[in-house]
Amino acid sequence: MRWLKRILAGLLLLVLLLGLALWLTMRASLAQLDGDRPVTGIAAPTELQRDARGYVTVTAGTRLDVARALGFVHAQERFFQMDLMRRNAAGELSALVGAKALPLDKARRLHRFRHRAEAGVAALPADERGLLDAYVAGVNAGLSSLGARPPEYLLLRQSPRPWAAADTLLVAYGMYLDLQGSQGRDDVATGLLHDSVPSDWYAFLTQHSADWQAALDDSRMAPVPLPAGPLPDVLRAAKVACSDCRLRDSRDIGSNNFAVAAAHGVGGRALLADDMHLGLRVPGTWFKVRMKWK
Structure with a gap:
């Protein structure tokens, strides 16, 4: 029984020493906050x-x-x-x-x-x-x-x-x-679209205009009008044949940006904020x- 107690005491001491060594190592890896x-x-x-x-x-x-x-x-x-x-x-x-x-x-x-x-x-x-x-x-x-x-x-x-x-x-x-x-799938899909439809349909489907435009220089991008011709056959066929084609990247990625003019801000102050949609x-x-x- 005495030997068992000594063994247990030795094991406990070993665990304590290992814990102390780990603590000292972890502490030594911390940034220096004071001193020169x-x-x-x-x-x-x-x-x-x-x-x-x-x-x-x-x-x-x-x-x-x-x-x-x-x-x-x-x-x-x-x-x-x-x-x-x-x-x-x-x-x-x-x-x-x-x-x-x-x-x-x-x-x-x-x-x-x-x-x-x-x-x-x-x-x-x-x-x-x-x-x-x-x-x-x-x-x-x-x-x-x-x-x-x-x-x-x-x-x-x-x-x-x-x-x-x-x-x-x-x-x-x-x-x-x-x-x-x-993964570049968006670029591939855009290239396929460019090669598969008339130029007026490509311009319409890839336009960058928006109702909420507010450029710093007051410039605006005019919306592209709906093409006069019928919907291209390739788009009709793609709607059926490619209902689950992986032509886009796996998730939508983008940022939101918000600006409030000083005239509309609390206390007459402007507000600028954004959400970059970064992963946590x-x-x-x-x-x-x-x-x-x-």
Whole structure:
């Protein structure tokens, strides 16, 4: 009985030690919220302040220092999310999470976003490239300053790959996958329509005019009149033969935008709002930051 108690006590101690090690590792992976941190390349003292909600304000002497500090805080708080976004756009998720992501990677590779991002970086003007390079340096400084790699990498038994300039453009390209269909079926269907009906019917069916037009320059797109000729036979046939054809992307994607003039707003203030119809994810898509420089 005495040996059993000793074994149980030893097992309990082992569990406690493992729990403590896990807690310390998780804590070490958190962003630094207080104190000072030297970052290579910062030209003048730069401050990161967080309000009660965790929103960040970056105050620096130059725009380059702001970019570097922004990259630092992004990496400290959101690097795994950033990694997923660049890999999703480039078709490189399977290298991180395994073979189950291969079908998605294959679909993403059709867009050649990695190639496009690298070409975009090479074509940037010198001043914009300087800002991007400062941001990239800040990201890698923030990542290397963590006391431990983000916990997701521990679960995956992986190490985070440093950030590159093209990765930032990949994140922007990745928004394409949220904001419109990624399968191209809408474009294929439009092309088939163009090749199958008279030009007046094509113009009528693909017109972009709307009753709620309100362009900033007061211009308007005139509605396309109904064609005088009969409905093309191909459309009659398609209504029956293609009742379930997959000629469209799997879901409707788009954004709503709303504006109220100051004359109609409460307190004489204008109102501007939008709903981008982005998918829900944790953490959220956006990271609110206020940037100030002289």
